[in-house]
Amino acid sequence: MKLQEICAQVPVIPVLVIKHAIIARPLAEALVEGGLHVLEVTLRTPAALEVISAMSEVPGSIVGAGTVLTPADVRAVKDAGARFAVSPGATDSLLAAAQEANLPLLPGAATVSEVMKLMALGYDMLKFFPAEAAGASRCSSPSMALPDVRFCPTGGISADTFGHYLALPNVLCVGGSWITPTTNCKPMTGRGSGTSPARPSKPPHSSDRATIGATRNDGKQNSLIRPCARPPAIVLPVLQAGL
Numbered sequence: 001m002k003l004q005e006i007c008a009q010v011p012v013i014p015v016l017v018i019k020h021a022i023i024a025r026p027l028a029e030a031l032v033e034g035g036l037h038v039l040e041v042t043l044r045t046p047a048a049l050e051v052i053s054a055m056s057e058v059p060g061s062i063v064g065a066g067t068v069l070t071p072a073d074v075r076a077v078k079d080a081g082a083r084f085a086v087s088p089g090a091t092d093s094l095l096a097a098a099q100e101a102n103l104p105l106l107p108g109a110a111t112v113s114e115v116m117k118l119m120a121l122g123y124d125m126l127k128f129f130p131a132e133a134a135g136a137s138r139c140s141s142p143s144m145a146l147p148d149v150r151f152c153p154t155g156g157i158s159a160d161t162f163g164h165y166l167a168l169p170n171v172l173c174v175g176g177s178w179i180t181p182t183t184n185c186k187p188m189t190g191r192g193s194g195t196s197p198a199r200p201s202k203p204p205h206s207s208d209r210a211t212i213g214a215t216r217n218d219g220k221q222n223s224l225i226r227p228c229a230r231p232p233a234i235v236l237p238v239l240q241a242g243l
Helices: 003-007 021-033 048-056 071-080 092-101 112-120 136-143 162-166
Strands: 012-016 038-042 062-066 084-086 125-128 150-153 174-176 210-215 221-226
Touching (some): 003 125, 021 048, 038 048, 048 062, 048 071, 071 084, 071 092, 136 162, 162 174
Parallel strands (some): 012 174, 125 150
């Protein structure tokens, strides 16, 4: 599956920093249930590869690896089950490794020159990074001269700003760490003494979920389940039963 096809499936790709592999599967199940099935697990923790493997087993999920920096990273995440890789930038060795591994890569770019270089190599879906540092207006600036490339802005985007990016004609989706704040991505103590999270008897009531709409560049209305509204109750409902 090409990256444009993957990115077009969701308005937001959760950017996940997971320290505890035990929560990987229940977290992925919660996100998929909430309508966010394309996931990016960053290589920022020792548990990342194990998390990718566990999340990849969740039906309906499309799991990618973020913070992929080296050819060794490419091989490791491919072996772990990642369906795509994301990098904050692009090097010749990284691009070559991704091509050799047949792993779709979402390389980062922030300038027109960087975008043009990647387009010349056949890339038509890029990560615009760091998004908030550069601003939404800068993301839109190449669209008139480079109409064939699409972006996934990432970096500092929040629930208050992501809609500005989705309204741009050259943006398919955004990457968001606000969906699952790092402080909430950890096992929760509570009832029971088992070693794995227990599913709640029933999913959260629909009225507990905050829903926000964003107009995509195709003019259609996206209804996004925003589990970040109340993370302990919404993002991690499967962990609320305790360990």
